Amino acid sequence: MDVHKNKQYVGGWFCGGFEPSAYKTDDFEVCYKKHSKGEFWDKHYHAIATEINYLIRGKMTIQGKLLESGDCFVIHPKEIADPVFLDDCELIVIKTPSIIGDKYIVE
Secondary structure, eight states, X not given: OOOOOSOOOGGGEEEESSSSOSEEOSXXXXXXXXXXXXXXXXXXXXXXXXXXEEEEESEEEETTEEEETXXXXXXXTTOOBOXXXXXXXXXXXXXXXXXXXXXXXXX
């Protein structure tokens, strides 16, 4: 068993093809993410990766759809993610595959 304490994971990402990582793999990425109510988040898309999200806590909208605690949503390649955080939110995010730089900001 490996135990990772006091690691500074970038943006909550703790598994994937990057460092530091609790488990390094190019197959997928995993993140525990917190967003504050009203936090600005760039509209973006991934050209290759699929992003699977589980909203643990809070309310948000994305692509005009209201999401609440317990909802799971999948953003497919080239779909635009345009989140608006209506509450403080906590999410688990899985992105597959793990490709550094596969995030494109939409102006």
